[in-house]
Amino acid sequence: MGNIFKFMSISQIIVSVYIGLIIIGGLVLSLPMSSASGDWTRYLDALFTATSALCVTGQVTLNTTTHWSPFGKMFILLLIEVGGLGFITLWMLFFMMRGSKANMRQRIVLLESLNLPADFDLKKIVTYIVQFTLFIQCIGAILLSFAFIPQFGWITGILYGFFHSISAFNNAGFDLLGDSLIGYQTNFYVLFVISMLIIAGGLGFLVWRDLLTYRHNHKLLRYTKLTLIGTATLLIAGFILFILSEGINGTFNHLSLGDFLMNTFFLSVTPRTAGYANIDYSHLSTLGTFITLILMFIGGSSGSIAGGVKVSTIMVTSMFLIRYFTGKPFTIYARTVKIATIRRALFLILAALSIITFASMVLLLTEEIPHGFGIEYILIEVISCLSTVGLTMGLTPNLTIIGKIILIILMLMGRVGLITFLWSIGSHRNNSTIKYPEMNIMIG
Numbered sequence: 001m002g003n004i005f006k007f008m009s010i011s012q013i014i015v016s017v018y019i020g021l022i023i024i025g026g027l028v029l030s031l032p033m034s035s036a037s038g039d040w041t042r043y044l045d046a047l048f049t050a051t052s053a054l055c056v057t058g059q060v061t062l063n064t065t066t067h068w069s070p071f072g073k074m075f076i077l078l079l080i081e082v083g084g085l086g087f088i089t090l091w092m093l094f095f096m097m098r099g100s101k102a103n104m105r106q107r108i109v110l111l112e113s114l115n116l117p118a119d120f121d122l123k124k125i126v127t128y129i130v131q132f133t134l135f136i137q138c139i140g141a142i143l144l145s146f147a148f149i150p151q152f153g154w155i156t157g158i159l160y161g162f163f164h165s166i167s168a169f170n171n172a173g174f175d176l177l178g179d180s181l182i183g184y185q186t187n188f189y190v191l192f193v194i195s196m197l198i199i200a201g202g203l204g205f206l207v208w209r210d211l212l213t214y215r216h217n218h219k220l221l222r223y224t225k226l227t228l229i230g231t232a233t234l235l236i237a238g239f240i241l242f243i244l245s246e247g248i249n250g251t252f253n254h255l256s257l258g259d260f261l262m263n264t265f266f267l268s269v270t271p272r273t274a275g276y277a278n279i280d281y282s283h284l285s286t287l288g289t290f291i292t293l294i295l296m297f298i299g300g301s302s303g304s305i306a307g308g309v310k311v312s313t314i315m316v317t318s319m320f321l322i323r324y325f326t327g328k329p330f331t332i333y334a335r336t337v338k339i340a341t342i343r344r345a346l347f348l349i350l351a352a353l354s355i356i357t358f359a360s361m362v363l364l365l366t367e368e369i370p371h372g373f374g375i376e377y378i379l380i381e382v383i384s385c386l387s388t389v390g391l392t393m394g395l396t397p398n399l400t401i402i403g404k405i406i407l408i409i410l411m412l413m414g415r416v417g418l419i420t421f422l423w424s425i426g427s428h429r430n431n432s433t434i435k436y437p438e439m440n441i442m443i444g
Contacts (some may be wrong), residue, residue, distance in 0.1 A: 011424035018054065022412070025050030025079050034072035041067070042120050044404055052406045053079035055415035056305055058173020058275030058390025059381075060409065061397050065178045077163055077175060083415065084170030084201070084305045085133055129205050133169070140165030140197045147190050168197035171305050173275020173390035180277040181266075185255060191278060195266055198274040203231065204304030222333045223312065227301045230311035234298065238268030241291050249285035271295035273306040275390020281380065282373070282393045289376050296380075297352070298389045305344050307388030307414040309352050314347045320345075344419070351418050356382050359406055366402045367395060385410035 008016065027048030045061050050114030053076045054061045058124050062068070065360070068076065141162040142426060148164075160176055167174045184190045199411045200208070210224040220228075242264040246252055252260045271292045284292065299308010315333075320342050323330040330337050359382045360375070369377050377393050382389045385407045399407065413421045 008425065011420045014420055015424040016410060018416055021082070022047065022051050022054055025054055026077055029072060032076060033432065034069055036067060036069045036095070045332045047402065047409055048404050049076065050079060051411050052390070053174065054083040055388050055411040056080060056083045056170045056172040056384060057388040057411045057414070059385055059396050059411065060099065060393065061399060061404065063178070064174055065176050065236065073176065077166060080167055080170050080172045080174060084172070085130065099398050127211060132205065132208060136200055137165050137169050140169060140193060144190065147187065152394055165197060168274065168276065169201040170193045171198060171201045171273045171275070171300065175276065182278060182280065184265055185278055186259050188259060191262050191266050194276055195269045195356070198269050198272065201226065202272050202300030202304050202306040204301035206303045207301060210328045212318050221333060226315050227311055229303065232291055234311065235268055236293065238291060238295055241263050242267045242288060244287045245287040246293065250282060250287065251279065251283060251285060268295070269291055271391065273308055273387055273389050277391060281391055289380065292391065293379060293383055296389045296391070297388045298382045311349050316341060316345045317349060351422065355413065356386060359442070362406055366400050381407065382410065386414045388414040
């Protein structure tokens with residue numbers, strides 16, 4: 001990785017690379033050629049947009065459709081693709097194309113950035129990730145073009161198809177339609193294709209690789225089974241709960257039954273870090289908002305483009321609590337789960353809740369909450385950024401300087417991973433050889 005990274009830890013390298021790309025991205029987007037008006041864009045807003053694109057979030061302080069020039073929009077798309085694939089993945093691909101071999105440190109950096117086990121074949125996994133990503137995005141672009149070409153014409157329709165396919169698969173949530181997908185509530189086809197792209201991106205490369213090789217292996221990894229069950233449970237449960245909450249609330253009373261079901265299903269899909277909105281979230285029911293916050297917090301699968309604490313984290317923690325309550329040994333598919341895995345899952349959840357609490361308190365001090373809104377106006381913004389979702393009730397364009405900085409940091413945390421980010425600012429190794437006596441503390 002070069003002499004500059006020689007004395008840095010793996011976590012510090014990953015975070016440093018993303019910070020460097022964000023700074024460069026902000027500089028490019030601040031240039032006059034990046035804006036539709038030809039004027040300079042304030043650097044903090046350009047930095048916010050670059051962070052949101054590279055961290056595949058979709059939170060914007062400036063309207064993507066009207067503010068940015070064609071060059072600016074294409075650069076944002078480039079940042080989304082780099083953020084989705086991971087710069088380190090692309091760098092490693094270029095490295096291998098030159099015929100060079102990665103050393104152990106480079107291998108660990110890549111696998112750590114993708115949250116993958118250390119026993120993976122580096123060359124195969126990099127090639128597979130790039131090929132799979134481009135294939136799915138091309139299929140999505142073709143399917144979306146069928147809807148966009150009649151509306152916008154051949155050239156614009158095809159370009160819109162590619163932009164929104166890449167954005168959806170990378171769970172980025174950026175759009176060129178002006179109001180996300182609110183204008184497509186009655187377009188079952190577009191909502192369905194976008195939903196499938198979001199789910200595909202959120203499942204993770206490891207899961208897809210396992211599914212695609214099932215025909216030859218006739219077996220699935222235990223992690224894949226756990227992820228599929230968890231994902232299906234969240235989608236179905238969210239779908240049913242949104243049917244009840246928005247049905248009672250009358251949110252989609254103006255739609256037919258088929259469109260109502262599609263829109264409620266989309267509400268269950270998009271909080272899983274996608275950020276596309278088919279409704280103004282300030283009009284969502286109170287229960288619907290609460291469900292959205294939970295789904296955003298959980299996010300997608302480990303090793304995927306999605307953010308959040310991840311499905312497997314929630315599954316492991318939930319199953320551990322159930323087994324602990326019943327007094328049974330904690331096993332998953334006839335395998336004992338390591339204590340280190342349980343500790344990591346609990347740490348991740350507690351760390352996320354702590355960061356959400358702190359960031360929300362800061363924004364409650366610095367941001368103005370409009371009349372008729374409560375703490376959910378801030379919470380949806382904070383969790384959305386930490387989980388790289390991109391949903392908002394309207395606060396993002398009106399953020400103060402402090403608010404923008406806080407959300408930029410949250411988006412960075414969410415993209416590189418909370419554990420990676422926290423380890424980058426402090427040692428996670430215990431170098432002490434001193435052993436202290438144990439003690440008991442009353443709990444509960």
